[in-house]
Amino acid sequence: xxxxxxxxxxxxxxxxxxxxxxxxxxxxxxxxxxxxxxxxxxxxxxxxxxxxxxxxxxxxxxxxxxxxxxxxxxxxxxxxxxxxxxxxxxxxxxxxxxxxxxxxxxxxxxxxxxxxxxxxxxxxxxxxxxxxxxxxxxxxxxxxxxxxxxxxxxxxxxxxxxxxxxxxxxxxxxxxxxxxxxx
Numbered sequence: 001x002x003x004x005x006x007x008x009x010x011x012x013x014x015x016x017x018x019x020x021x022x023x024x025x026x027x028x029x030x031x032x033x034x035x036x037x038x039x040x041x042x043x044x045x046x047x048x049x050x051x052x053x054x055x056x057x058x059x060x061x062x063x064x065x066x067x068x069x070x071x072x073x074x075x076x077x078x079x080x081x082x083x084x085x086x087x088x089x090x091x092x093x094x095x096x097x098x099x100x101x102x103x104x105x106x107x108x109x110x111x112x113x114x115x116x117x118x119x120x121x122x123x124x125x126x127x128x129x130x131x132x133x134x135x136x137x138x139x140x141x142x143x144x145x146x147x148x149x150x151x152x153x154x155x156x157x158x159x160x161x162x163x164x165x166x167x168x169x170x171x172x173x174x175x176x177x178x179x180x181x182x183x
Contacts, residue, residue, distance in 0.1 A: 019044045026053045028060060035061055039073050043080040051086045059093045124150075126158045133165050134174065145171050 022041040038061060042054050058077065062070040074094065081087035127149045134141060141149070152158060164174045 019048070024048055024050070024054065026050065026057050028057050035065060035069070035073060039077060042077060046081050046084075046086050052089045055086065055090050055093060059090075123153060126155070126162075127152070130158065130161055130165060133162070134168070134171070137165065137168065139165070139168050139171055139174070141171050145175060148175065 022037070022044045024045045025038050025041045038054075038058055042051070042058050045051060045054060048054070055077075059074075062073055065073075078087065078090055078094070081090055130149055131141065131146065149161070152161075161174050168174045
């Protein structure tokens with residue numbers, strides 16, 4: 001559905017895009033003819049079972065347009081895909097492409113990965129610290145308790161466990177009033 005109205009000296013054209021109103025585009029000739037339509041169609045069909053084919057075709061088409069537009073559309077698609085396998089596939093395309101418009105996204109994705117890695121490292125460090133402290137105090141852990149410590153992602157729970165571990169004489173003193181986490 002398209003509606004037009006005059007505003008000032010420009011033309012404002014509203015475009016409604018949905019999976020029912022836009023084609024599913026995986027043909028590189030169609031993509032090259034209308035990049036904007038292809039971007040909207042790709043986002044409208046982001047849950048389509050063959051979305052990865054459309055993303056591959058779109059990435060190839062972006063390589064053939066001016067750098068600023070390609071950067072804009074690549075970022076627009078990445079944000080529009082939200083979370084899920086299509087976004088993961090798009091990020092994979094961006095990370096492996098050698099087109100100049102992907103450099104910024106490659107840096108951002110690397111930084112995002114580093115931040116996630118650092119957080120995982122901190123969580124593992126907290127877990128190992130707690131396990132070591134309990135071992136030094138002579139408090140034995142069952143394999144389930146050890147797994148509970150390794151899987152916990154809640155910093156507040158770790159702090160509670162660490163406080164209790166300072167004076168604990170057995171594992172129950174540490175974990176007794178903590179609900180099991182489903183991470």
